Amino acid sequence: MESHVNEVLLRWIVIVPLLGAAVNGLLNRRLSRRLSGLLACAAVGVSFALSVVVFLRLVGMEAEQRRVTDTLATWMAFGNFRVDLAFAMDQLSAVMALVVTGVGFLIHVYSLGYMAHDEGFSRFFTYMNLFIFAMMTLVLGENLPMLFVGWEGVGLCSYLLISFWFNDEANAAAGKKAFVVNRIGDFGFLLGMFLIGTTLLPHLHEGEGLYSFATLQSHAGILAPVATAICLLLFVGATGKSAQIPLYIWLPDAMAGPTPVSALIHAATMVTAGVYMVVRTNFLFVLSPTAMAVVAAVGAVTAIFASTIALTQNDIKKVLAYSTVSQLGYMMLACGVGAFAMGIFHVMTHAFFKALLFLGSGSVIHAMSNEQDMRIMGGLRSKLPVTWWTFAVGTLALAGIFPFAGFFSKDEILWKTWSSGNTVLWVIGFVAAGLTAFYMARLISLTFFGRNRASAEVQSHIHESPATMTVPLVVLAVLSLVGGWIGIPHFMGGLAHFEQWLEPVFAAAAGSGGHITEVHSGVAAIDATAHAVQTGHAGGAAVHDTTMEWVLALASLAWGLLGLVLGWFVYNRRLGVAAAARGLGGGFFHKVLENKYYVDEAYEGTFIRPGFRFSRTVLWKGVDAGLIDGLLVNGTALVVAIIASLLRLFQNGMVRFYAWSITIGMSVFVLYLVFSR
């Protein structure tokens, strides 16, 4: 292991938001709204500034040595087992840290305006700061347990913020659903971690922290035989957090929370934690072609599955939620085909434009007096000019139109999928891209075009949002435009800065792959496949003929434009077309899609109801009432009562009886002493 540069600033990136949350949470209503909001924004702002400082230090270093660590203490240690309370920032963490704190700061500012009249103003900012703290722990954690702490922390904040308006029972239920579904995923994550621990622990040298990413990477060879199991278990965790099939069901319901929360947690940052985790452990995933194939397939299927559902949703936030699920599918697809850098690239661009879209929809909802149904909106273009223009930018970015950010990341993902030979997955991803453009055109048509369909009273209240809300929109719009330019691929004459920047993170994986061949000749075959996956994504720029890349890029651009135009045409010009298509036997599909493939109902029937029944009959009536209450609790009491009723015979209040008892007892004792020798 190479020695790492120590960087004490790292801990403050994490601690400052925690301090913000603590002050806001403890003083709560004693702070004025103004102070409370400013404090929260400042905490995240400081965190962002510190991230930039550390990032600039990383930039100043040699490409191979770009890694700083900050060890606070030994968290737990016994025998060979040691886990440190430590933070580390390398190229990957730096990207995530900048995105999380940067977008987080903008959304905090936006929330100042959005939540201005809310009862729980400081409670909201407490949770938001706490979320940033947990997310930074997740991103900067130097080992898997630290990552897991952040992982659970963001889950908690997600729960708290989804059910932020807990007076409405539906919101509380949505929060609970998110929490429970995430727990299922977390269980897989934990099992994966345990498997790593039991496999690795006997092989550790003195002073190596088990679970530290550096250790895991250098010992990847030892983990190779169980890599498939580990990766699949970790991926179960990722499907929970990153809303992949089959555990995506919580994310659409999570829209019950305030819109800035949807933007920050359920679009830009938290839901990408699963992708981050997969990328972070890329050196394990490349060891298992099976796991990689599963990741890619799940990602691609999720992408198209969610985008079809998004076609028919009428709630503006639900459309964006399914869109998020679908985009997360793209990120997983990228990871699955070995293009980890592209997955993170899409995480970043998606954070910009999806946060923008959510904040824009928040602005719309704000203007429409909390109406979320798009069928009642329309014609908001002229009334909300800033929202409209920024929203349009976000839509173009999401639809993958050149030169907006989404184009570069999505196109690169599709190209890497194609070039790695997964034609079927490419087709799925390509179709989903068109659907994305179509449903976004539908959303825009229904919201911003046409005539407003709301009641006169609501219409009279429509107004553009205050500056605290529009300024973040504009900043995010600019980022959604230029954000992709740092990753312009080689074939377009770009320098692919982003991929280069992240390269050492994955080069190390390839390096440890070579290391395996020396240690375990048995896994050489796996190793070779891993290399094939690696070269599949690394070789793209230099070796391949660029014609194909151009063709695919132009095709996906044309396809995206076609989707946009078609959607705009159907839902704006010829409103009859949609109705006609529905009538022409499309009604069945429409109904299926509108009901989200009945997945919730299916889960209800297969897991939830039997679960309830099992709990009611076996667990409650049998185990709880019968075994615990009946046998253990009341049984213990009964035994005591029986013994006591016997002992009670001796306590009859007769002093002379006691005297006799003492005398006889003592006599027996003395006789025993005398005659026992």
Place this chain on the structure above:
Amino acid sequence: MEVTLTHYLALAGVLFLTGMTGFIVRRNALIMLMCIELMLCAVNIVFAAFSRLHGDAGGHIFVLMNFAVAAAEAAIGLAILVEIFRRRRTVNVDDLKALME
């Protein structure tokens, strides 16, 4: 006749049995207290006898301690008895079973 250890022990045994019997058969709490004193006295004799046999002053110390304890016990016991008598007009222990169960 020389007084040996056996004589002391016999005296102590007789005293102890007297006290014990009295404690068991009598119902008057005052008498029972006196019987306890008798038994304590028997124990004191044993202590003193062995102390003399071994030429060790430890036994005497115990006897002195016992005196103090017995005096304290008698004082408290009598005080309680007087109070009980004032309230219940009896010191018959068979009538005093309010603490049953």
